[in-house]
Amino acid sequence: xxxxxxxxxxxxxxxxxxxxxxxxxxxxxxxxxxxxxxxxxxxxxxxxxxxxxxxxxxxxxxxxxxxxxxxxxxxxxxxxxxxxxxxxxxxxxxxxxxxxxxxxxxxxxxxxxxxxxxxxxxxxxxxxxxxxxxxxxxxxxxxxxxxxxxxxxxxxxxxxxxxxxxxxxxxxxxxxxxxxxxxxxxxxxxxxxxxxxxxxxxxxxxxxxxxxxxxxxxxxxxxxxxxxxxxxxxxxxxxxxxxxxxxxxxxxxxxxxxxxxxxxxxxxxxxxxxxxxxxxxxxxxxxxxxxxxxxxxxxxxxxxxxxxxxxxxxxxxxxxxxxxxxxxxxxxxxxxxxxxxxxxxxxxxxxxxxxxxxxxxxxxxxxxxxxxxxxxxxxxxxxxxxxxxxxxxxxxxxxxxxxxxxxxxxxxxxxxxxxxxxxxxxxxxxxxxxxxxxxxxxxxxxxxxxxxxxxxxxxxxxxxxxxxxxxxxxxxxxxxxxxxxxxxxxxxxxxxxxxxxxxxxxxxxxxxxxxxxxxxxxxxxxxxxxxxxxxxxxxxxxxxxxxxxxxxxxxxxxxxxxxxxxxxxxxxxxxxxxxxxxxxxxxxxxxxxxxxxxxxxxxxxxxxxxxxxxxxxxxxxxxxxxxxxxxxxxxxx
Numbered sequence: 001x002x003x004x005x006x007x008x009x010x011x012x013x014x015x016x017x018x019x020x021x022x023x024x025x026x027x028x029x030x031x032x033x034x035x036x037x038x039x040x041x042x043x044x045x046x047x048x049x050x051x052x053x054x055x056x057x058x059x060x061x062x063x064x065x066x067x068x069x070x071x072x073x074x075x076x077x078x079x080x081x082x083x084x085x086x087x088x089x090x091x092x093x094x095x096x097x098x099x100x101x102x103x104x105x106x107x108x109x110x111x112x113x114x115x116x117x118x119x120x121x122x123x124x125x126x127x128x129x130x131x132x133x134x135x136x137x138x139x140x141x142x143x144x145x146x147x148x149x150x151x152x153x154x155x156x157x158x159x160x161x162x163x164x165x166x167x168x169x170x171x172x173x174x175x176x177x178x179x180x181x182x183x184x185x186x187x188x189x190x191x192x193x194x195x196x197x198x199x200x201x202x203x204x205x206x207x208x209x210x211x212x213x214x215x216x217x218x219x220x221x222x223x224x225x226x227x228x229x230x231x232x233x234x235x236x237x238x239x240x241x242x243x244x245x246x247x248x249x250x251x252x253x254x255x256x257x258x259x260x261x262x263x264x265x266x267x268x269x270x271x272x273x274x275x276x277x278x279x280x281x282x283x284x285x286x287x288x289x290x291x292x293x294x295x296x297x298x299x300x301x302x303x304x305x306x307x308x309x310x311x312x313x314x315x316x317x318x319x320x321x322x323x324x325x326x327x328x329x330x331x332x333x334x335x336x337x338x339x340x341x342x343x344x345x346x347x348x349x350x351x352x353x354x355x356x357x358x359x360x361x362x363x364x365x366x367x368x369x370x371x372x373x374x375x376x377x378x379x380x381x382x383x384x385x386x387x388x389x390x391x392x393x394x395x396x397x398x399x400x401x402x403x404x405x406x407x408x409x410x411x412x413x414x415x416x417x418x419x420x421x422x423x424x425x426x427x428x429x430x431x432x433x434x435x436x437x438x439x440x441x442x443x444x445x446x447x448x449x450x451x452x453x454x455x456x457x458x459x460x461x462x463x464x465x466x467x468x469x470x471x472x473x474x475x476x477x478x479x480x481x482x483x484x485x486x487x488x489x490x491x492x493x494x495x496x497x498x499x500x501x502x503x504x505x506x507x508x509x510x511x512x513x514x515x516x517x518x519x520x521x522x523x524x525x526x527x528x529x530x531x532x533x534x535x536x537x538x539x540x541x542x543x544x545x546x547x548x549x550x551x552x553x554x555x556x557x558x559x560x561x562x563x564x565x566x567x568x569x570x571x572x573x574x575x576x577x578x579x580x581x582x583x584x585x586x587x588x589x590x591x592x593x594x595x596x597x598x599x600x601x602x603x604x605x606x607x608x609x610x611x612x613x614x615x616x617x618x619x620x621x622x623x624x625x626x627x628x629x630x631x632x633x634x635x636x637x
Contacts, residue, residue: 001068001069001070001071001178001179001180001181002065002066002067002069002177002178002179002180003045003046003065003066003069003071003073003074003077003176003177003178004063004064004065004066004175004176004177004178004179005063005064005065005077005078005081005174005176006061006062006063006174006175006176006177007061007062007063007167007168007171007173007174008059008060008061008171008173008174009021009059009060009061009062009167010059011058011059011060011133012055012056012057012058012059012060012129012130012133013130013133013134013137013140015140015141015144015147016147016150016151017060017163018055018060018129018141018147019105019144019147019148019151020151020159020160020163021053021055021060021062021163021167022053022055022101022105023098023101023102023105023151023160024053024062024101024160024163024164025051025052025053025062026097026100026101026104026105027093027094027097027098027101027160028051028064028085028088029049029050029051029064030050030051030052031097031100031101031310031313031314032301032309032310032313033308033309033310033313034051034310035084035088036049036051036064036080036081036084036085037049037050037051038310039080039081039083039084040064040066040077040080040081041378043076043080045066045069045073045076045077045080046066046067046068046069047067047068047069047378047381047382047384047385047430048066048067048068048381048382048385048386049064049065049066049067050065050067051063051064051065052065055129056125056128056129058132058133062167062168064081067385068381068385071178071180074176074178077176078176082169085164085168085169086169088161088164089161089164089165089169092158092161093160093161094314095155095156096311096314096318097310097314098155098160099152099155099314099318100313100314100315100316100317100318101317102148102151102152102155103317103318104317104321104322105148106148107317107321107322107348108321109144109148110270111270111272111321111348123142126141126142127139127141127142129141251265251266251267252264252265253265253266255472257459257472257475257476258476258479260454260457260458260459260479261458261459262458262459262460262461262472263458263459263460263461264461264462264468265460265461265462266464266465267462267463268464269462269463269464271350271351272321272348272349272350272351272463273348273349273350273351273354273357273461273462273463273464273467273471274346274347274348274461274462274463275346275347275354275357275459275460275461275462275463275471276344276345276346276347276459276460276461277344277345277361277365277457277459277478278342278343278344278457278458278459278460279342279343279344279451279452279453279456279457280340280341280342280456280458281327281341281342281343281450281451281456282340282341283450283456283511284341284447284450284451285450288443288446288447288450289413289416289417290416290417290421290422290425291425291443291444291447292327292343292417292447293327293416293417293418293421293422294380294383294422294425294426294429294444295325295343295444295447296325296326296327296343296417297379297383298370298376298379298444299325299364299365299368300312300316300323300324300325300364300368301313301375301379302368302369302370302372302375302376302379303368303369303371303372303375304363304364304367304368304369305363305367305369306363306367307363309372309375312363312364315360316360319349319353319356319357319360320347320348320349320353320356320357320360321348321349321350322347322348323345323346323347323357323360323361323364324345324346325343325344325345325346326343326344326346327341327342327343327344327417328341328342328344329341329342329410329413329414330342331410336408336410337409338409339409339410339413341413343451344460345361345364345365347361351463351464351466351467351470354467354470354471354474355474358471358474358475358478362478362481365448365452366452366481366482368448370441370444370445371441373433373437373441376433376437376440376441377430377433377437380426380429380430380433381430383426384423384426384427384430387422387423387426391423398419398420401414401415401418401419402415402419402420405419448483449483452482452483453482453483454479454480454482455511457478457479457482459471459475502523502526502527503523505522505523505526506519506520506522506523509522509523
């Protein structure tokens with residue numbers, strides 16, 4: 001259900017009103033935390049509130065719309081709006097919000113950037129806003145320098161409050177429109193149409209039916225008939241010589257800011273600087289991709305350490321021409337199966353405001369606070385509403401992206417972040433917010449730690465060389481503000497200098513794209529025991545004898561092998577004979593020191609004075625009485 005509060009204005013030939021009510025729409029309804037919008041949300045009247053001022057018709061109108069609400073709340077809807085407007089007139093509008101709104105529209109006016117639409121077309125359409133209704137005034141809204149100057153001067157007066165009083169509160173030319181859904185309405189209309197057509201068909205004579213069939217065939221024949229050469233010549237056609245042979249020049253220069261890649265584009269921008277902080281996002285786990293799509297709809301619309309979200313929005317438009325978070329995918333032109341995902345923070349600002357734009361960007365990216373549960377719910381509910389509208393109007397694009405996700409890696413990632421999976425996540429969070437709010441906050445914060453790391457960072461700048469040099473100096477310390485640097489200070493040497501460790505080498509190799517098997521093999525080579533073989537024994541025979549003596553004196557010798565009993569716990573007194581291998585399993589047959597003694601180093605020089613005897617003597621006299629034999633091979637050859 002929609003509730004819409006609509007007010008008719010005077011006419012669109014008033015230059016100041018043409019812009020002033022756009023500014024009021026920003027302050028009252030469109031900006032995050034706008035006063036009337038927030039009052040309706042706090043009252044529970046709708047989950048998505050927005051306003052618009054249509055100044056492209058002879059009699060403009062101003063509307064405040066609440067979506068996903070209840071028709072029974074109509075009176076409360078009207079009351080909340082009018083009470084809040086009266087309160088704003090009494091207390092005065094926030095001058096900073098008015099300044100931010102005026103800056104926002106003036107920046108757009110001076111920039112003249114209409115995205116994919118040609119500027120000439122857009123200027124032509126704006127000219128028609130006045131020219132259609134007075135042929136002597138085609139340019140009054142295009143030549144707006146003076147209008148912006150006068151409106152800026154009136155911020156410190158009660159001009160905007162008086163507009164609210166005269167045109168919004170005292171104006172009796174209003175309507176309250178309720179758009180309420182009716183279950184099965186489409187089906188009922190289809191059935192009614194079917195019955196109407198059946199009745200019409202039944203009323204026709206045979207000759208009338210045959211005429212309809214003949215007219216239809218004639219129409220199809222006309223549609224399939226080729227146009228005459230004379231008609232075809234009337235259609236403008238490009239000739240080969242009209243197409244330039246030269247490709248468009250690319251303005252890409254690879255530079256460095258510190259050790260980070262920076263792309264510079266030397267293009268005339270009329271004093272406006274465009275820059276992006278780009279963070280590679282391929283290391284974000286797959287299960288977080290859908291939350292990354294949600295993250296870009298949250299960042300910049302919540303509180304930070306220094307600003308509330310409404311203050312933040314004003315600061316952005318006072319200091320810059322806008323800041324926008326996006327997630328872009330870049331496919332390898334030589335191998336379409338490969339792609340890179342980047343989270344990008346896009347900023348446009350005047351050259352003189354680069355420092356302020358950087359400080360605001362840093363505040364948003366590094367110090368956003370995800371703890372305001374009420375605000376998070378408002379964003380999710382509004383996002384659900386906007387996605388529903390987009391899917392209704394552009395369902396073919398949603399279906400196309402979904403289909404492409406089955407054979408394209410880039411499309412699969414894009415679908416996960418922007419398509420049906422994101423919509424399902426948003427619906428689930430909106431429905432079960434109380435149960436899932438803690439997980440939501442944790443995941444949003446975790447994404448920050450995955451993204452905002454110096455190893456992910458690169459820069460992109462478009463503007464004059466002088467502005468780029470200033471930008472490079474301003475952001476030169478940015479990487480040391482990021483997650484890895486910040487945490488390394490408190491993590492200690494083991495983590496802070498992890499690149500100096502064997503495991504750090506493994507992590508680095510994997511993060512730089514090395515094949516997993518190759519990275520593991522290199523790691524195994526580093527930690528192989530042969531690389532850690534000691535040049536000398538850990539203990540000597542003398543050290544072992546001293547240790548055994550001390551342990552025996554303390555009475556701990558019998559405690560060393562203590563454990564749970566097993567079938568091997570047979571005393572040597574129970575055995576008449578055992579071979580060498582079996583002796584290890586017999587109590588009293590050996591002990592821990594006996595085992596360690598076998599590993600003790602032996603100095604070969606101690607055998608230099610050993611008596612030599614003939615082998616036959618050894619066989620006849622030594623072997624029969626020997627309990628154990630060890631062989632030492634001297635390295636003489």
